[in-house]
Amino acid sequence: MTEPVVRPARSEIATLTRIPAFWVVVVLLAVGAVRMVQLAGRFFTAYPKATLTAVLLFALLAVPFWLFVRELDFLEREPPELLVTACAWGGLVATTASIPGSAALEDLVAKLGSPHLAADWGAALAGPTVEETAKTLGVVAIVLIARAQVNSVLDGVVYGALVGLGFQIAEDIVFAVGAVALAGQGDQVQPVIATFLLRGFLAGVWSHTLFSALAGAGIGYLVVRRDRGRGRRLGAAALAGLGAWSAHVLWNSPLLSAGLGNGAPALVAVLVLKGLPPLLLILLLVRHVHDREADYYVGRLAMLRDPDLITQRELAVLGSGSRRAAARRYAGASAGRPAEAAVRRLQRCQARLAVELSRAEADVSDGSAGARCAEIREQRDVLVRLGHPEAVTGPRSWRHAASTAATTAVAIAVLCVAISALGGG
Amino acid sequence: MARITRRELTNLLGAFGVVATLAGLAFGLPAVDRALPAQRAVRTDRPYPVGAGISVFPPPGATVDVTGTRPGDDQGTALFRLGHVRYAIAVRPFDGDLATAATRLRQRITGTSGYQVTGAQLAVRTADGVSGLQGGYTAPGRGGRYTVFVTAGLTIEVTIAGDDLALARMLPLIESSVRTLRRDGEPR
Numbered sequence: 001m002t003e004p005v006v007r008p009a010r011s012e013i014a015t016l017t018r019i020p021a022f023w024v025v026v027v028l029l030a031v032g033a034v035r036m037v038q039l040a041g042r043f044f045t046a047y048p049k050a051t052l053t054a055v056l057l058f059a060l061l062a063v064p065f066w067l068f069v070r071e072l073d074f075l076e077r078e079p080p081e082l083l084v085t086a087c088a089w090g091g092l093v094a095t096t097a098s099i100p101g102s103a104a105l106e107d108l109v110a111k112l113g114s115p116h117l118a119a120d121w122g123a124a125l126a127g128p129t130v131e132e133t134a135k136t137l138g139v140v141a142i143v144l145i146a147r148a149q150v151n152s153v154l155d156g157v158v159y160g161a162l163v164g165l166g167f168q169i170a171e172d173i174v175f176a177v178g179a180v181a182l183a184g185q186g187d188q189v190q191p192v193i194a195t196f197l198l199r200g201f202l203a204g205v206w207s208h209t210l211f212s213a214l215a216g217a218g219i220g221y222l223v224v225r226r227d228r229g230r231g232r233r234l235g236a237a238a239l240a241g242l243g244a245w246s247a248h249v250l251w252n253s254p255l256l257s258a259g260l261g262n263g264a265p266a267l268v269a270v271l272v273l274k275g276l277p278p279l280l281l282i283l284l285l286v287r288h289v290h291d292r293e294a295d296y297y298v299g300r301l302a303m304l305r306d307p308d309l310i311t312q313r314e315l316a317v318l319g320s321g322s323r324r325a326a327a328r329r330y331a332g333a334s335a336g337r338p339a340e341a342a343v344r345r346l347q348r349c350q351a352r353l354a355v356e357l358s359r360a361e362a363d364v365s366d367g368s369a370g371a372r373c374a375e376i377r378e379q380r381d382v383l384v385r386l387g388h389p390e391a392v393t394g395p396r397s398w399r400h401a402a403s404t405a406a407t408t409a410v411a412i413a414v415l416c417v418a419i420s421a422l423g424g425g
Numbered sequence: 426m427a428r429i430t431r432r433e434l435t436n437l438l439g440a441f442g443v444v445a446t447l448a449g450l451a452f453g454l455p456a457v458d459r460a461l462p463a464q465r466a467v468r469t470d471r472p473y474p475v476g477a478g479i480s481v482f483p484p485p486g487a488t489v490d491v492t493g494t495r496p497g498d499d500q501g502t503a504l505f506r507l508g509h510v511r512y513a514i515a516v517r518p519f520d521g522d523l524a525t526a527a528t529r530l531r532q533r534i535t536g537t538s539g540y541q542v543t544g545a546q547l548a549v550r551t552a553d554g555v556s557g558l559q560g561g562y563t564a565p566g567r568g569g570r571y572t573v574f575v576t577a578g579l580t581i582e583v584t585i586a587g588d589d590l591a592l593a594r595m596l597p598l599i600e601s602s603v604r605t606l607r608r609d610g611e612p613r
Contacts, residue, residue: 021440101450104458110491111461119495144439184529
């Protein structure tokens with residue numbers, strides 16, 4: 001018997017209002033919103049131009065993160081209401097609890113230890129302890145209000161990442177405006193730009209989104225893997241939480257940065273030594289849980305053995321984000337934009353059918369399999385008419401390779417400029 | 426009347442668990458922090474490290490407030506208290522001149538609602554010969570002094586605040602302490 005990678009469940013998003021935890025979460029979000037609006041109001045009063053710039057820059061930064069997480073979530077899409085709730089928890093609730101909590105814990109480090117200890121390790125101990133707890137509670141809250149929606153470890157990753165993203169954006173804006181105040185030059189945007197380059201561009205990748213994704217994976221495992229003993233599931237969730245905390249502690253700690261100075265090489269060394277190992281480890285984990293979920297859903301479609309619904313070659317494409325994108329590009333190159341759009345719709349319909357088949361296996365189907373099959377056949381007909389009947393990847397195109405190389409070169413150039421500007425190198 | 430199901434009760438308990446943990450973070454930790462004393466005795470016969478290799482002799486009768494004291498390698502802060510008077514020193518990297526540093530500090534002071542800078546700035550000097558600028562400010566119910574020094578790529582900002590009576594009594598002691606600010610060489 002295969003391991004239950006996914007626990008299919010009926011979507012219960014319409015019945016949220018009947019769940020007690022939903023109203024508790026609504027109240028918490030409202031309290032957090034009031035607190036953060038008060039804070040934003042003070043920022044806008046004191047530094048309107050700088051605050052607006054910070055909000056716009058960091059909101060823009062959220063876009064690629066959001067798109068990445070949505071692509072990760074392609075096969076079994078989470079309801080937008082819950083994704084927004086997760087993001088709002090991070091930006092409103094977790095920040096509201098963390099601002100006084102982290103400051104108090106850092107003071108406690110100074111009181112129970114020493115000011116020297118607090119100066120060196122206060123941010124490394126207080127921030128991760130309070131913030132990772134507050135953010136992980138966001139995934140717990142999602143489980144409480146919509147347990148049926150968290151039906152794979154990947155779902156925990158998705159909700160955790162979005163809680164972290166909301167937190168990261170709000171925290172970065174607070175830091176950016178704080179930098180403006182500290183600079184003492186009035187309503188200037190330069191400190192905002194510097195904060196954006198450092199916290200958003202250079203350090204943004206291995207920040208809260210990543211840490212919370214790991215903690216979310218633990219909550220996902222705890223909820224989904226009921227074939228395992230309670231102790232093992234709790235242990236795995238605790239281990240994931242500890243991993244998120246440790247990665248955050250390492251990032252905030254003075255370790256490995258002493259003696260490197262303040263120049264550009266030191267900045268690169270810190271990014272590589274303290275950021276890269278957790279980044280790679282967590283990305284490998286995310287890829288593993290993504291691939292397991294993808295194999296599960298593609299396996300449901302493979303059992304259909306109906307090439308009108310999905311061909312053997314499309315089965316090989318559907319489980320991978322990069323291959324899905326390659327298939328869309330190939331359709332666009334060979335039959336134009338309408339074919340590219342039709343392939344996108346076909347892939348979405350196939351994913352929805354896979355989810356419905358998994359629900360039917362678990363006797364929680366809403367009976368929409370027939371409608372899903374009809375949607376797929378409709379898109380197949382469109383593709384046949386356009387002369388591109390199969391959503392598969394084509395030969396590797398030189399244009400895509402050149403575009404990838406150019407994008408990478410531009411990214412490296414921007415990275416070098418940012419490091420040079422911040423490190424003084 | 427509708428009965429609460431076991432599932433709803435578990436759900437509610439879980440939600441209260443979330444709320445309790447959040448309350449612990451947002452209110453519990455600050456309450457524990459407030460319950461513990463922040464002030465420590467400090468020796469006034471030896472220099473106290475502020476950060477980035479800068480030290481100062483605290484004024485007689487001062488205590489150090491550990492919540493505002495963070496002596497770091499390349500920047501730092503020290504917060505002393507003399508009764509109701511607050512004596513804070515902040516050191517951080519700076520690549521401008523003294524006038525710019527003073528302007529920035531004045532802007533930060535006046536950026537706080539109700540705070541106003543008063544009078545002209547005076548030139549001051551530490552015992553080691555580092556030049557600085559000193560001025561005064563007022564806030565509702567309290568007065569204050571600020572002093573800025575720039576030395577070796579660092580700015581040293583001193584702010585002294587308290588009610589007028591206490592400030593007038595403690596100011597000579599604190600200004601003597603300010604003159605002992607010095608760079609000890611290598612950061613700790």
